[in-house]
Amino acid sequence: MSQKLAIGIDLGGTQLRVALVDGGAVVRRAAARTDVEGGPGGVLHQVEKLITEICAEEERKTLLGVGISCPGPLDTETGTVLHIPTLPRWEGFPLRQTLADKLRLPVLLENDGIAAAFGEWRFGAGRGLQHLVYVTVSTGIGGGVIVDGRLLHGRRGMAAHVGHFRMAQDGPTCTCGATACFEAFASGTALGRRAREAAERSPSEFLGRLAAETPIEARHVEEGARTGDAACLALLHEEGVFLGQGFTGLIHLYSPERLIMGGGVSQAFDLLEPEIHSVIQRDAIHPFKDVRVVRAALGDNSGLIGAAALAMEHAGRTS
Ligand SMILES: [Zn+2]
Structure with a gap:
Protein backbone atom coordinates (compact mmCIF):
# COMPACT_ATOMS: atom_id res chain seq x y z
CA MET A 1 0.00 0.00 0.00
CA SER A 2 1.22 3.49 -0.84
CA GLN A 3 2.56 5.67 1.94
CA LYS A 4 1.18 8.76 0.24
CA LEU A 5 -2.53 8.49 0.91
CA ALA A 6 -4.51 11.58 1.85
CA ILE A 7 -8.11 12.71 1.73
CA GLY A 8 -9.14 15.59 -0.51
CA ILE A 9 -12.44 17.33 0.16
CA ASP A 10 -14.15 19.79 -2.15
CA LEU A 11 -16.89 21.65 -0.30
CA GLY A 12 -19.18 23.59 -2.60
CA GLY A 13 -22.57 25.22 -2.23
CA THR A 14 -24.30 22.46 -4.18
CA GLN A 15 -21.96 19.47 -4.02
CA LEU A 16 -19.71 17.97 -1.40
CA ARG A 17 -17.04 15.71 -2.89
CA VAL A 18 -14.53 13.57 -1.03
CA ALA A 19 -11.68 11.54 -2.54
CA LEU A 20 -9.01 9.16 -1.36
CA VAL A 21 -5.91 10.33 -3.21
CA ASP A 22 -2.65 8.46 -3.77
CA GLY A 23 0.02 10.92 -4.94
CA GLY A 24 -1.65 12.50 -7.96
CA ALA A 25 -4.29 9.84 -8.56
CA VAL A 26 -7.83 9.56 -7.24
CA VAL A 27 -8.27 6.04 -5.79
CA ARG A 28 -11.93 6.41 -4.87
CA ARG A 29 -14.38 9.26 -4.65
CA ALA A 30 -17.83 9.88 -3.30
CA ALA A 31 -20.17 12.83 -3.41
CA ALA A 32 -23.36 14.10 -1.83
CA ARG A 33 -25.60 17.12 -2.21
CA THR A 34 -24.31 19.63 0.34
CA ASP A 35 -26.53 19.79 3.42
CA VAL A 36 -26.84 23.57 3.25
CA GLU A 37 -29.74 23.62 5.74
CA GLY A 38 -27.75 21.57 8.25
CA GLY A 39 -25.03 24.23 8.49
CA PRO A 40 -21.48 23.31 9.52
CA GLY A 41 -22.65 20.51 11.85
CA GLY A 42 -24.68 18.81 9.13
CA VAL A 43 -21.93 19.10 6.54
CA LEU A 44 -19.20 17.78 8.85
CA HIS A 45 -21.41 14.78 9.55
CA GLN A 46 -21.65 14.22 5.78
CA VAL A 47 -17.87 14.47 5.47
CA GLU A 48 -17.34 11.75 8.07
CA LYS A 49 -19.87 9.51 6.37
CA LEU A 50 -18.31 9.96 2.92
CA ILE A 51 -14.80 9.28 4.25
CA THR A 52 -16.04 6.03 5.76
CA GLU A 53 -17.50 5.09 2.36
CA ILE A 54 -14.26 5.54 0.41
CA CYS A 55 -11.64 4.65 2.97
CA ALA A 56 -11.25 1.24 4.61
CA GLU A 57 -10.13 1.01 8.23
CA GLU A 58 -6.67 -0.23 7.16
CA GLU A 59 -6.22 2.68 4.73
CA ARG A 60 -7.39 5.14 7.33
CA LYS A 61 -4.46 4.24 9.55
CA THR A 62 -2.00 5.25 6.82
CA LEU A 63 -3.59 8.62 5.97
CA LEU A 64 -1.13 11.52 6.07
CA GLY A 65 -3.81 14.13 6.39
CA VAL A 66 -6.89 15.80 5.01
CA GLY A 67 -7.02 18.79 2.66
CA ILE A 68 -10.29 20.66 2.34
CA SER A 69 -10.88 23.13 -0.46
CA CYS A 70 -13.82 25.49 -0.39
CA PRO A 71 -14.94 28.76 -1.92
CA GLY A 72 -14.17 31.83 0.11
CA PRO A 73 -13.15 34.21 1.22
CA LEU A 74 -11.47 32.03 3.84
CA ASP A 75 -8.74 32.90 6.29
CA THR A 76 -6.49 29.96 5.51
CA GLU A 77 -3.88 31.12 8.05
CA THR A 78 -6.30 30.50 10.91
CA GLY A 79 -8.38 27.89 9.04
CA THR A 80 -11.56 29.94 9.41
CA VAL A 81 -14.41 30.48 6.96
CA LEU A 82 -15.03 34.22 6.53
CA HIS A 83 -17.99 34.14 4.17
CA ILE A 84 -19.29 31.67 1.60
CA PRO A 85 -22.16 33.23 -0.36
CA THR A 86 -23.75 29.84 -1.10
CA LEU A 87 -23.40 28.57 2.49
CA PRO A 88 -25.15 30.77 5.02
CA ARG A 89 -24.36 30.48 8.75
CA TRP A 90 -20.70 29.51 8.17
CA GLU A 91 -19.30 32.99 8.97
CA GLY A 92 -16.41 32.74 11.40
CA PHE A 93 -16.61 28.94 11.61
CA PRO A 94 -13.24 27.36 12.62
CA LEU A 95 -13.44 24.68 9.93
CA ARG A 96 -9.85 23.40 10.07
CA GLN A 97 -9.71 22.90 13.83
CA THR A 98 -13.20 21.40 14.13
CA LEU A 99 -12.53 18.89 11.38
CA ALA A 100 -9.08 18.02 12.79
CA ASP A 101 -10.63 17.31 16.21
CA LYS A 102 -13.38 15.20 14.66
CA LEU A 103 -11.12 13.12 12.38
CA ARG A 104 -8.03 13.09 14.63
CA LEU A 105 -5.90 13.89 11.59
CA PRO A 106 -3.95 16.97 10.44
CA VAL A 107 -6.29 19.14 8.35
CA LEU A 108 -5.38 21.87 5.91
CA LEU A 109 -7.91 24.42 4.62
CA GLU A 110 -7.36 26.04 1.23
CA ASN A 111 -9.27 28.30 -1.13
CA ASP A 112 -10.71 26.16 -3.95
CA GLY A 113 -8.97 28.11 -6.69
CA ILE A 114 -5.59 27.86 -4.99
CA ALA A 115 -6.06 24.14 -4.27
CA ALA A 116 -6.89 23.46 -7.93
CA ALA A 117 -3.89 25.54 -9.04
CA PHE A 118 -1.68 23.41 -6.80
CA GLY A 119 -3.14 20.18 -8.22
CA GLU A 120 -2.51 21.31 -11.80
CA TRP A 121 1.00 22.46 -10.87
CA ARG A 122 2.04 19.21 -9.21
CA PHE A 123 0.19 16.68 -11.39
CA GLY A 124 -1.55 18.39 -14.31
CA ALA A 125 -1.00 20.97 -17.06
CA ARG A 166 -12.73 45.72 -12.76
CA MET A 167 -12.73 45.40 -16.55
CA ALA A 168 -14.81 48.48 -17.50
CA GLN A 169 -16.47 51.56 -16.10
CA ASP A 170 -19.93 50.10 -16.67
CA GLY A 171 -21.11 46.53 -16.83
CA PRO A 172 -23.04 43.81 -15.03
CA THR A 173 -23.19 43.72 -11.23
CA CYS A 174 -20.83 41.10 -9.79
CA THR A 175 -21.64 38.54 -7.10
CA CYS A 176 -19.18 40.45 -4.89
CA GLY A 177 -21.41 43.54 -5.08
CA ALA A 178 -19.11 45.61 -7.29
CA THR A 179 -19.71 46.47 -10.94
CA ALA A 180 -18.02 45.16 -14.08
CA CYS A 181 -15.60 42.65 -12.51
CA PHE A 182 -13.94 40.11 -14.85
CA GLU A 183 -16.27 37.49 -13.29
CA ALA A 184 -19.37 39.58 -14.05
CA PHE A 185 -18.43 39.58 -17.76
CA ALA A 186 -16.87 36.18 -18.34
CA SER A 187 -18.21 33.60 -15.85
CA GLY A 188 -20.45 30.74 -16.95
CA THR A 189 -23.29 32.56 -15.21
CA ALA A 190 -22.70 35.65 -17.37
CA LEU A 191 -22.50 33.54 -20.54
CA GLY A 192 -25.75 31.82 -19.56
CA ARG A 193 -27.43 35.19 -19.08
CA ARG A 194 -26.34 36.39 -22.53
CA ALA A 195 -27.55 33.08 -23.99
CA ARG A 196 -31.02 33.59 -22.46
CA GLU A 197 -31.12 37.10 -23.92
CA ALA A 198 -30.20 35.68 -27.35
CA ALA A 199 -32.94 33.05 -26.99
CA GLU A 200 -35.51 35.78 -26.33
CA ARG A 201 -34.35 37.79 -29.32
CA SER A 202 -34.55 34.84 -31.72
CA PRO A 203 -37.20 32.34 -30.59
CA SER A 204 -36.98 30.35 -33.84
CA GLU A 205 -33.22 29.62 -33.65
CA PHE A 206 -31.35 26.94 -31.67
CA LEU A 207 -31.35 28.63 -28.24
CA GLY A 208 -34.85 30.03 -28.72
CA ARG A 209 -36.29 26.61 -29.55
CA LEU A 210 -34.40 24.99 -26.66
CA ALA A 211 -35.67 27.63 -24.23
CA ALA A 212 -39.19 26.29 -24.73
CA GLU A 213 -38.07 22.97 -23.22
CA THR A 214 -35.42 23.82 -20.61
CA PRO A 215 -33.82 26.80 -18.83
CA ILE A 216 -30.88 27.95 -20.95
CA GLU A 217 -27.42 27.72 -19.39
CA ALA A 218 -23.85 28.27 -20.56
CA ARG A 219 -23.40 24.63 -21.58
CA HIS A 220 -26.19 24.96 -24.18
CA VAL A 221 -24.11 27.58 -25.99
CA GLU A 222 -21.33 25.03 -26.47
CA GLU A 223 -23.90 22.45 -27.59
CA GLY A 224 -25.29 24.81 -30.22
CA ALA A 225 -21.85 25.98 -31.34
CA ARG A 226 -20.83 22.38 -32.02
CA THR A 227 -23.78 22.02 -34.40
CA GLY A 228 -22.62 25.19 -36.17
CA ASP A 229 -25.38 27.50 -34.87
CA ALA A 230 -24.35 31.06 -35.73
CA ALA A 231 -25.77 32.73 -32.61
CA CYS A 232 -23.99 30.26 -30.31
CA LEU A 233 -20.73 30.68 -32.20
CA ALA A 234 -21.08 34.47 -31.82
CA LEU A 235 -21.71 34.10 -28.08
CA LEU A 236 -18.58 31.95 -27.69
CA HIS A 237 -16.60 34.43 -29.77
CA GLU A 238 -17.66 37.20 -27.38
CA GLU A 239 -16.89 34.97 -24.38
CA GLY A 240 -13.42 34.32 -25.81
CA VAL A 241 -12.83 38.07 -26.10
CA PHE A 242 -13.78 38.66 -22.44
CA LEU A 243 -11.59 35.77 -21.33
CA GLY A 244 -8.70 37.00 -23.48
CA GLN A 245 -8.97 40.48 -21.96
CA GLY A 246 -9.02 39.18 -18.40
CA PHE A 247 -6.21 36.71 -19.05
CA THR A 248 -4.09 39.46 -20.61
CA GLY A 249 -4.37 41.45 -17.39
CA LEU A 250 -3.38 38.40 -15.32
CA ILE A 251 -0.43 37.64 -17.61
CA HIS A 252 0.81 41.22 -17.15
CA LEU A 253 0.40 40.99 -13.36
CA TYR A 254 2.07 37.63 -12.70
CA SER A 255 4.23 36.86 -15.75
CA PRO A 256 3.36 33.15 -15.87
CA GLU A 257 4.99 30.67 -18.25
CA ARG A 258 1.51 29.32 -18.94
CA LEU A 259 -2.07 30.16 -17.99
CA ILE A 260 -4.26 27.14 -17.26
CA MET A 261 -8.03 27.36 -17.71
CA GLY A 262 -10.33 24.99 -15.82
CA GLY A 263 -13.98 24.98 -14.75
CA GLY A 264 -17.18 24.10 -16.59
CA VAL A 265 -16.72 26.71 -19.34
CA SER A 266 -13.38 25.10 -20.27
CA GLN A 267 -15.38 22.22 -21.81
CA ALA A 268 -15.59 24.57 -24.79
CA PHE A 269 -11.88 25.43 -24.62
CA ASP A 270 -11.15 24.33 -28.20
CA LEU A 271 -13.83 26.74 -29.44
CA LEU A 272 -12.77 29.62 -27.19
CA GLU A 273 -9.03 29.24 -27.60
CA PRO A 274 -8.51 30.98 -30.99
CA GLU A 275 -10.20 34.16 -29.74
CA ILE A 276 -8.41 34.07 -26.38
CA HIS A 277 -5.04 33.88 -28.10
CA SER A 278 -5.86 36.52 -30.69
CA VAL A 279 -6.79 39.00 -27.92
CA ILE A 280 -3.55 38.22 -26.06
CA GLN A 281 -1.63 38.64 -29.34
CA ARG A 282 -3.29 42.00 -29.91
CA ASP A 283 -3.39 43.46 -26.38
CA ALA A 284 -0.47 42.04 -24.41
CA ILE A 285 2.73 44.05 -24.07
CA HIS A 286 5.24 42.66 -26.56
CA PRO A 287 7.31 40.24 -24.40
CA PHE A 288 4.08 38.72 -22.97
CA LYS A 289 2.49 37.87 -26.32
CA ASP A 290 3.90 34.33 -26.48
CA VAL A 291 2.29 33.15 -23.20
CA ARG A 292 0.02 30.22 -24.01
CA VAL A 293 -3.32 29.43 -22.44
CA VAL A 294 -4.01 25.70 -22.06
CA ARG A 295 -6.86 23.63 -20.69
CA ALA A 296 -6.58 22.09 -17.21
CA ALA A 297 -5.47 18.46 -17.37
CA LEU A 298 -7.13 17.06 -14.23
CA GLY A 299 -10.68 18.12 -15.12
CA ASP A 300 -12.96 18.36 -12.09
CA ASN A 301 -10.39 16.52 -9.95
CA SER A 302 -7.92 19.47 -9.85
CA GLY A 303 -9.24 20.72 -6.52
CA LEU A 304 -9.54 17.28 -4.87
CA ILE A 305 -6.04 16.24 -5.92
CA GLY A 306 -4.62 19.66 -5.05
CA ALA A 307 -6.19 19.72 -1.58
CA ALA A 308 -4.91 16.21 -0.84
CA ALA A 309 -1.43 17.04 -2.21
CA LEU A 310 -1.28 20.15 -0.02
CA ALA A 311 -2.21 18.03 3.00
CA MET A 312 0.54 15.53 2.11
CA GLU A 313 3.18 18.25 1.72
CA HIS A 314 2.07 19.88 4.94
CA ALA A 315 2.34 16.54 6.75
CA GLY A 316 5.83 16.09 5.26
CA ARG A 317 6.94 19.47 6.62
CA THR A 318 5.53 19.01 10.13
CA SER A 319 6.43 15.36 10.76
ZN1 LIG B 1 -16.54 40.96 -8.25
Missing part, protein backbone atom coordinates in the same frame (compact mmCIF):
# COMPACT_ATOMS: atom_id res chain seq x y z
CA GLY A 126 1.54 22.97 -15.03
CA ARG A 127 3.99 20.22 -14.11
CA GLY A 128 7.59 21.38 -13.95
CA LEU A 129 6.82 25.10 -14.24
CA GLN A 130 8.04 27.82 -11.89
CA HIS A 131 5.39 30.40 -12.74
CA LEU A 132 1.76 29.75 -13.62
CA VAL A 133 -1.71 31.20 -13.30
CA TYR A 134 -4.71 28.89 -12.97
CA VAL A 135 -8.18 30.29 -13.65
CA THR A 136 -11.39 28.35 -13.16
CA VAL A 137 -14.33 29.67 -15.15
CA SER A 138 -17.64 28.21 -13.99
CA THR A 139 -20.48 29.71 -11.92
CA GLY A 140 -17.92 32.33 -10.88
CA ILE A 141 -14.26 32.93 -11.68
CA GLY A 142 -11.55 31.93 -9.22
CA GLY A 143 -7.98 30.83 -9.37
CA GLY A 144 -4.54 30.47 -7.93
CA VAL A 145 -1.06 31.71 -8.76
CA ILE A 146 2.35 30.07 -8.51
CA VAL A 147 5.29 32.47 -8.77
CA ASP A 148 8.96 31.71 -8.30
CA GLY A 149 8.12 28.06 -7.62
CA ARG A 150 5.74 28.68 -4.74
CA LEU A 151 2.05 29.25 -4.11
CA LEU A 152 1.06 32.87 -3.70
CA HIS A 153 -1.03 33.34 -0.55
CA GLY A 154 -1.04 37.00 0.44
CA ARG A 155 -2.55 38.47 3.59
CA ARG A 156 -4.76 35.91 5.37
CA GLY A 157 -4.21 33.55 2.44
CA MET A 158 -6.60 35.54 0.27
CA ALA A 159 -4.43 36.26 -2.79
CA ALA A 160 -5.47 35.43 -6.36
CA HIS A 161 -9.13 36.41 -6.26
CA VAL A 162 -8.62 36.63 -10.01
CA GLY A 163 -12.29 37.13 -10.87
CA HIS A 164 -12.63 40.43 -9.07
CA PHE A 165 -10.74 43.15 -10.88
Whole structure:
Protein backbone atom coordinates (compact mmCIF):
# COMPACT_ATOMS: atom_id res chain seq x y z
CA MET A 1 0.00 0.00 0.00
CA SER A 2 1.22 3.49 -0.84
CA GLN A 3 2.56 5.67 1.94
CA LYS A 4 1.18 8.76 0.24
CA LEU A 5 -2.53 8.49 0.91
CA ALA A 6 -4.51 11.58 1.85
CA ILE A 7 -8.11 12.71 1.73
CA GLY A 8 -9.14 15.59 -0.51
CA ILE A 9 -12.44 17.33 0.16
CA ASP A 10 -14.15 19.79 -2.15
CA LEU A 11 -16.89 21.65 -0.30
CA GLY A 12 -19.18 23.59 -2.60
CA GLY A 13 -22.57 25.22 -2.23
CA THR A 14 -24.30 22.46 -4.18
CA GLN A 15 -21.96 19.47 -4.02
CA LEU A 16 -19.71 17.97 -1.40
CA ARG A 17 -17.04 15.71 -2.89
CA VAL A 18 -14.53 13.57 -1.03
CA ALA A 19 -11.68 11.54 -2.54
CA LEU A 20 -9.01 9.16 -1.36
CA VAL A 21 -5.91 10.33 -3.21
CA ASP A 22 -2.65 8.46 -3.77
CA GLY A 23 0.02 10.92 -4.94
CA GLY A 24 -1.65 12.50 -7.96
CA ALA A 25 -4.29 9.84 -8.56
CA VAL A 26 -7.83 9.56 -7.24
CA VAL A 27 -8.27 6.04 -5.79
CA ARG A 28 -11.93 6.41 -4.87
CA ARG A 29 -14.38 9.26 -4.65
CA ALA A 30 -17.83 9.88 -3.30
CA ALA A 31 -20.17 12.83 -3.41
CA ALA A 32 -23.36 14.10 -1.83
CA ARG A 33 -25.60 17.12 -2.21
CA THR A 34 -24.31 19.63 0.34
CA ASP A 35 -26.53 19.79 3.42
CA VAL A 36 -26.84 23.57 3.25
CA GLU A 37 -29.74 23.62 5.74
CA GLY A 38 -27.75 21.57 8.25
CA GLY A 39 -25.03 24.23 8.49
CA PRO A 40 -21.48 23.31 9.52
CA GLY A 41 -22.65 20.51 11.85
CA GLY A 42 -24.68 18.81 9.13
CA VAL A 43 -21.93 19.10 6.54
CA LEU A 44 -19.20 17.78 8.85
CA HIS A 45 -21.41 14.78 9.55
CA GLN A 46 -21.65 14.22 5.78
CA VAL A 47 -17.87 14.47 5.47
CA GLU A 48 -17.34 11.75 8.07
CA LYS A 49 -19.87 9.51 6.37
CA LEU A 50 -18.31 9.96 2.92
CA ILE A 51 -14.80 9.28 4.25
CA THR A 52 -16.04 6.03 5.76
CA GLU A 53 -17.50 5.09 2.36
CA ILE A 54 -14.26 5.54 0.41
CA CYS A 55 -11.64 4.65 2.97
CA ALA A 56 -11.25 1.24 4.61
CA GLU A 57 -10.13 1.01 8.23
CA GLU A 58 -6.67 -0.23 7.16
CA GLU A 59 -6.22 2.68 4.73
CA ARG A 60 -7.39 5.14 7.33
CA LYS A 61 -4.46 4.24 9.55
CA THR A 62 -2.00 5.25 6.82
CA LEU A 63 -3.59 8.62 5.97
CA LEU A 64 -1.13 11.52 6.07
CA GLY A 65 -3.81 14.13 6.39
CA VAL A 66 -6.89 15.80 5.01
CA GLY A 67 -7.02 18.79 2.66
CA ILE A 68 -10.29 20.66 2.34
CA SER A 69 -10.88 23.13 -0.46
CA CYS A 70 -13.82 25.49 -0.39
CA PRO A 71 -14.94 28.76 -1.92
CA GLY A 72 -14.17 31.83 0.11
CA PRO A 73 -13.15 34.21 1.22
CA LEU A 74 -11.47 32.03 3.84
CA ASP A 75 -8.74 32.90 6.29
CA THR A 76 -6.49 29.96 5.51
CA GLU A 77 -3.88 31.12 8.05
CA THR A 78 -6.30 30.50 10.91
CA GLY A 79 -8.38 27.89 9.04
CA THR A 80 -11.56 29.94 9.41
CA VAL A 81 -14.41 30.48 6.96
CA LEU A 82 -15.03 34.22 6.53
CA HIS A 83 -17.99 34.14 4.17
CA ILE A 84 -19.29 31.67 1.60
CA PRO A 85 -22.16 33.23 -0.36
CA THR A 86 -23.75 29.84 -1.10
CA LEU A 87 -23.40 28.57 2.49
CA PRO A 88 -25.15 30.77 5.02
CA ARG A 89 -24.36 30.48 8.75
CA TRP A 90 -20.70 29.51 8.17
CA GLU A 91 -19.30 32.99 8.97
CA GLY A 92 -16.41 32.74 11.40
CA PHE A 93 -16.61 28.94 11.61
CA PRO A 94 -13.24 27.36 12.62
CA LEU A 95 -13.44 24.68 9.93
CA ARG A 96 -9.85 23.40 10.07
CA GLN A 97 -9.71 22.90 13.83
CA THR A 98 -13.20 21.40 14.13
CA LEU A 99 -12.53 18.89 11.38
CA ALA A 100 -9.08 18.02 12.79
CA ASP A 101 -10.63 17.31 16.21
CA LYS A 102 -13.38 15.20 14.66
CA LEU A 103 -11.12 13.12 12.38
CA ARG A 104 -8.03 13.09 14.63
CA LEU A 105 -5.90 13.89 11.59
CA PRO A 106 -3.95 16.97 10.44
CA VAL A 107 -6.29 19.14 8.35
CA LEU A 108 -5.38 21.87 5.91
CA LEU A 109 -7.91 24.42 4.62
CA GLU A 110 -7.36 26.04 1.23
CA ASN A 111 -9.27 28.30 -1.13
CA ASP A 112 -10.71 26.16 -3.95
CA GLY A 113 -8.97 28.11 -6.69
CA ILE A 114 -5.59 27.86 -4.99
CA ALA A 115 -6.06 24.14 -4.27
CA ALA A 116 -6.89 23.46 -7.93
CA ALA A 117 -3.89 25.54 -9.04
CA PHE A 118 -1.68 23.41 -6.80
CA GLY A 119 -3.14 20.18 -8.22
CA GLU A 120 -2.51 21.31 -11.80
CA TRP A 121 1.00 22.46 -10.87
CA ARG A 122 2.04 19.21 -9.21
CA PHE A 123 0.19 16.68 -11.39
CA GLY A 124 -1.55 18.39 -14.31
CA ALA A 125 -1.00 20.97 -17.06
CA GLY A 126 1.54 22.97 -15.03
CA ARG A 127 3.99 20.22 -14.11
CA GLY A 128 7.59 21.38 -13.95
CA LEU A 129 6.82 25.10 -14.24
CA GLN A 130 8.04 27.82 -11.89
CA HIS A 131 5.39 30.40 -12.74
CA LEU A 132 1.76 29.75 -13.62
CA VAL A 133 -1.71 31.20 -13.30
CA TYR A 134 -4.71 28.89 -12.97
CA VAL A 135 -8.18 30.29 -13.65
CA THR A 136 -11.39 28.35 -13.16
CA VAL A 137 -14.33 29.67 -15.15
CA SER A 138 -17.64 28.21 -13.99
CA THR A 139 -20.48 29.71 -11.92
CA GLY A 140 -17.92 32.33 -10.88
CA ILE A 141 -14.26 32.93 -11.68
CA GLY A 142 -11.55 31.93 -9.22
CA GLY A 143 -7.98 30.83 -9.37
CA GLY A 144 -4.54 30.47 -7.93
CA VAL A 145 -1.06 31.71 -8.76
CA ILE A 146 2.35 30.07 -8.51
CA VAL A 147 5.29 32.47 -8.77
CA ASP A 148 8.96 31.71 -8.30
CA GLY A 149 8.12 28.06 -7.62
CA ARG A 150 5.74 28.68 -4.74
CA LEU A 151 2.05 29.25 -4.11
CA LEU A 152 1.06 32.87 -3.70
CA HIS A 153 -1.03 33.34 -0.55
CA GLY A 154 -1.04 37.00 0.44
CA ARG A 155 -2.55 38.47 3.59
CA ARG A 156 -4.76 35.91 5.37
CA GLY A 157 -4.21 33.55 2.44
CA MET A 158 -6.60 35.54 0.27
CA ALA A 159 -4.43 36.26 -2.79
CA ALA A 160 -5.47 35.43 -6.36
CA HIS A 161 -9.13 36.41 -6.26
CA VAL A 162 -8.62 36.63 -10.01
CA GLY A 163 -12.29 37.13 -10.87
CA HIS A 164 -12.63 40.43 -9.07
CA PHE A 165 -10.74 43.15 -10.88
CA ARG A 166 -12.73 45.72 -12.76
CA MET A 167 -12.73 45.40 -16.55
CA ALA A 168 -14.81 48.48 -17.50
CA GLN A 169 -16.47 51.56 -16.10
CA ASP A 170 -19.93 50.10 -16.67
CA GLY A 171 -21.11 46.53 -16.83
CA PRO A 172 -23.04 43.81 -15.03
CA THR A 173 -23.19 43.72 -11.23
CA CYS A 174 -20.83 41.10 -9.79
CA THR A 175 -21.64 38.54 -7.10
CA CYS A 176 -19.18 40.45 -4.89
CA GLY A 177 -21.41 43.54 -5.08
CA ALA A 178 -19.11 45.61 -7.29
CA THR A 179 -19.71 46.47 -10.94
CA ALA A 180 -18.02 45.16 -14.08
CA CYS A 181 -15.60 42.65 -12.51
CA PHE A 182 -13.94 40.11 -14.85
CA GLU A 183 -16.27 37.49 -13.29
CA ALA A 184 -19.37 39.58 -14.05
CA PHE A 185 -18.43 39.58 -17.76
CA ALA A 186 -16.87 36.18 -18.34
CA SER A 187 -18.21 33.60 -15.85
CA GLY A 188 -20.45 30.74 -16.95
CA THR A 189 -23.29 32.56 -15.21
CA ALA A 190 -22.70 35.65 -17.37
CA LEU A 191 -22.50 33.54 -20.54
CA GLY A 192 -25.75 31.82 -19.56
CA ARG A 193 -27.43 35.19 -19.08
CA ARG A 194 -26.34 36.39 -22.53
CA ALA A 195 -27.55 33.08 -23.99
CA ARG A 196 -31.02 33.59 -22.46
CA GLU A 197 -31.12 37.10 -23.92
CA ALA A 198 -30.20 35.68 -27.35
CA ALA A 199 -32.94 33.05 -26.99
CA GLU A 200 -35.51 35.78 -26.33
CA ARG A 201 -34.35 37.79 -29.32
CA SER A 202 -34.55 34.84 -31.72
CA PRO A 203 -37.20 32.34 -30.59
CA SER A 204 -36.98 30.35 -33.84
CA GLU A 205 -33.22 29.62 -33.65
CA PHE A 206 -31.35 26.94 -31.67
CA LEU A 207 -31.35 28.63 -28.24
CA GLY A 208 -34.85 30.03 -28.72
CA ARG A 209 -36.29 26.61 -29.55
CA LEU A 210 -34.40 24.99 -26.66
CA ALA A 211 -35.67 27.63 -24.23
CA ALA A 212 -39.19 26.29 -24.73
CA GLU A 213 -38.07 22.97 -23.22
CA THR A 214 -35.42 23.82 -20.61
CA PRO A 215 -33.82 26.80 -18.83
CA ILE A 216 -30.88 27.95 -20.95
CA GLU A 217 -27.42 27.72 -19.39
CA ALA A 218 -23.85 28.27 -20.56
CA ARG A 219 -23.40 24.63 -21.58
CA HIS A 220 -26.19 24.96 -24.18
CA VAL A 221 -24.11 27.58 -25.99
CA GLU A 222 -21.33 25.03 -26.47
CA GLU A 223 -23.90 22.45 -27.59
CA GLY A 224 -25.29 24.81 -30.22
CA ALA A 225 -21.85 25.98 -31.34
CA ARG A 226 -20.83 22.38 -32.02
CA THR A 227 -23.78 22.02 -34.40
CA GLY A 228 -22.62 25.19 -36.17
CA ASP A 229 -25.38 27.50 -34.87
CA ALA A 230 -24.35 31.06 -35.73
CA ALA A 231 -25.77 32.73 -32.61
CA CYS A 232 -23.99 30.26 -30.31
CA LEU A 233 -20.73 30.68 -32.20
CA ALA A 234 -21.08 34.47 -31.82
CA LEU A 235 -21.71 34.10 -28.08
CA LEU A 236 -18.58 31.95 -27.69
CA HIS A 237 -16.60 34.43 -29.77
CA GLU A 238 -17.66 37.20 -27.38
CA GLU A 239 -16.89 34.97 -24.38
CA GLY A 240 -13.42 34.32 -25.81
CA VAL A 241 -12.83 38.07 -26.10
CA PHE A 242 -13.78 38.66 -22.44
CA LEU A 243 -11.59 35.77 -21.33
CA GLY A 244 -8.70 37.00 -23.48
CA GLN A 245 -8.97 40.48 -21.96
CA GLY A 246 -9.02 39.18 -18.40
CA PHE A 247 -6.21 36.71 -19.05
CA THR A 248 -4.09 39.46 -20.61
CA GLY A 249 -4.37 41.45 -17.39
CA LEU A 250 -3.38 38.40 -15.32
CA ILE A 251 -0.43 37.64 -17.61
CA HIS A 252 0.81 41.22 -17.15
CA LEU A 253 0.40 40.99 -13.36
CA TYR A 254 2.07 37.63 -12.70
CA SER A 255 4.23 36.86 -15.75
CA PRO A 256 3.36 33.15 -15.87
CA GLU A 257 4.99 30.67 -18.25
CA ARG A 258 1.51 29.32 -18.94
CA LEU A 259 -2.07 30.16 -17.99
CA ILE A 260 -4.26 27.14 -17.26
CA MET A 261 -8.03 27.36 -17.71
CA GLY A 262 -10.33 24.99 -15.82
CA GLY A 263 -13.98 24.98 -14.75
CA GLY A 264 -17.18 24.10 -16.59
CA VAL A 265 -16.72 26.71 -19.34
CA SER A 266 -13.38 25.10 -20.27
CA GLN A 267 -15.38 22.22 -21.81
CA ALA A 268 -15.59 24.57 -24.79
CA PHE A 269 -11.88 25.43 -24.62
CA ASP A 270 -11.15 24.33 -28.20
CA LEU A 271 -13.83 26.74 -29.44
CA LEU A 272 -12.77 29.62 -27.19
CA GLU A 273 -9.03 29.24 -27.60
CA PRO A 274 -8.51 30.98 -30.99
CA GLU A 275 -10.20 34.16 -29.74
CA ILE A 276 -8.41 34.07 -26.38
CA HIS A 277 -5.04 33.88 -28.10
CA SER A 278 -5.86 36.52 -30.69
CA VAL A 279 -6.79 39.00 -27.92
CA ILE A 280 -3.55 38.22 -26.06
CA GLN A 281 -1.63 38.64 -29.34
CA ARG A 282 -3.29 42.00 -29.91
CA ASP A 283 -3.39 43.46 -26.38
CA ALA A 284 -0.47 42.04 -24.41
CA ILE A 285 2.73 44.05 -24.07
CA HIS A 286 5.24 42.66 -26.56
CA PRO A 287 7.31 40.24 -24.40
CA PHE A 288 4.08 38.72 -22.97
CA LYS A 289 2.49 37.87 -26.32
CA ASP A 290 3.90 34.33 -26.48
CA VAL A 291 2.29 33.15 -23.20
CA ARG A 292 0.02 30.22 -24.01
CA VAL A 293 -3.32 29.43 -22.44
CA VAL A 294 -4.01 25.70 -22.06
CA ARG A 295 -6.86 23.63 -20.69
CA ALA A 296 -6.58 22.09 -17.21
CA ALA A 297 -5.47 18.46 -17.37
CA LEU A 298 -7.13 17.06 -14.23
CA GLY A 299 -10.68 18.12 -15.12
CA ASP A 300 -12.96 18.36 -12.09
CA ASN A 301 -10.39 16.52 -9.95
CA SER A 302 -7.92 19.47 -9.85
CA GLY A 303 -9.24 20.72 -6.52
CA LEU A 304 -9.54 17.28 -4.87
CA ILE A 305 -6.04 16.24 -5.92
CA GLY A 306 -4.62 19.66 -5.05
CA ALA A 307 -6.19 19.72 -1.58
CA ALA A 308 -4.91 16.21 -0.84
CA ALA A 309 -1.43 17.04 -2.21
CA LEU A 310 -1.28 20.15 -0.02
CA ALA A 311 -2.21 18.03 3.00
CA MET A 312 0.54 15.53 2.11
CA GLU A 313 3.18 18.25 1.72
CA HIS A 314 2.07 19.88 4.94
CA ALA A 315 2.34 16.54 6.75
CA GLY A 316 5.83 16.09 5.26
CA ARG A 317 6.94 19.47 6.62
CA THR A 318 5.53 19.01 10.13
CA SER A 319 6.43 15.36 10.76
ZN1 LIG B 1 -16.54 40.96 -8.25
